[in-house]
Amino acid sequence: MKPFGKHSLLGASGEISDFQEILHYLDELILYDNMWDDGNSLGPKEVHNYLTRVMYNRRNKFNPLWNSLVLGGVKNGNKYLGTVSMIGVNFEDNHVATGFGNHLARPILRQEWHENLSFEDGVKLLEKCMHVLLYRDRSAVNKLQIAKITKEGVTIHQPYSLKTYWEVSAFENPAQGAIGSW
């Protein structure tokens, strides 16, 4: 995840080197935006559009940036959350996810998201999703980071881990019934 500009945050999954290149493009974009020095600044919606164009044009050249991007922000009191895929498919919604999150987390969010979620409740909801992903996605690790964006700005909290429970009796001594070689 990386904050950029005054209003927004970009998160990505996939190829990290391609994500770093996108951050490089964004640095340049924000720089030129600041150089205008006209009191206006690029909001999350504008940057989302820019990133969609970048991803789409790369896929047109058959050389995609292998990322799924999630873009969130608050500008002038309006909150925004959107996503772009590596082939340029983009949309905004109240909740988005990448990879396995689409299969495991979106259904939970569809059921339990509502307009008046407090920050604490939002974090609890996300932790619930991350729990499911930790247990069921073999490529997940127990280390996550929360970022909060409000009209005051962006704060990224320190990484932390979730409490998990593995003492399920079925996992105890799994080779008991059929002793293998290891």
Place this chain on the structure above:
Amino acid sequence: MPKEQANWSPYDNNGGSCVAVAGADYCVIAADTRMSTGYNILTRDYSKICKLADKCVMASSGFQADVKALQKHLAARHLIYQHQHNKQMSCPAMAQLLSNTLYYKRFFPYYSFNVLGGLDNEGKGCVFTYDAVGSYEKVGYSSQGSGSTLIMPFLDNQLKSPSPLLLPAQDAVTPLAEAEAIDLVKTVFALASERDIYTGDKLEIVVINADGIRREYMDLRKD
């Protein structure tokens, strides 16, 4: 050594259905608001309808990134047209532009299945239907997208289009009143949502008539 195939495809099908029906002095264009990929739903609230000119609206289903790029391209061309001609593009003119734009990418197509609806210069409803590479035809009604195989036969049955081979050419515009046409469109989407997994969530209806453009929504099945 067998040739290695690419595992990455630049295309995806985001599903959905679009319908347009032309009347004597109105045009109804409708599309569902579901965006999917594979067996997943990405979002339940995505508009497939784009207003290209004052009396010209396009609904497209297929690969959403291509649809978006196509809409932006046409909107930009329309702006240039307005600067050069000091007037809005008519629906038949936009129809030709869309066809040319699609054919331009004949060898790397826009994966976009479009119906264009609006009023022509005399104020009569017109609907144009397209394939992905720009082949188009003026018709009285049409449907495109994942539900079109379910919707089109029903529309053929209800609106009884005259044969395009008749001489003199008969007008395909429906004699139905505006309210009846809207009702028909709602029925048709309820129909498609039952059996097509990619159609559902919400229906967006745009109606163009002499008074202008208005928008209506209706809930569809969410499964």
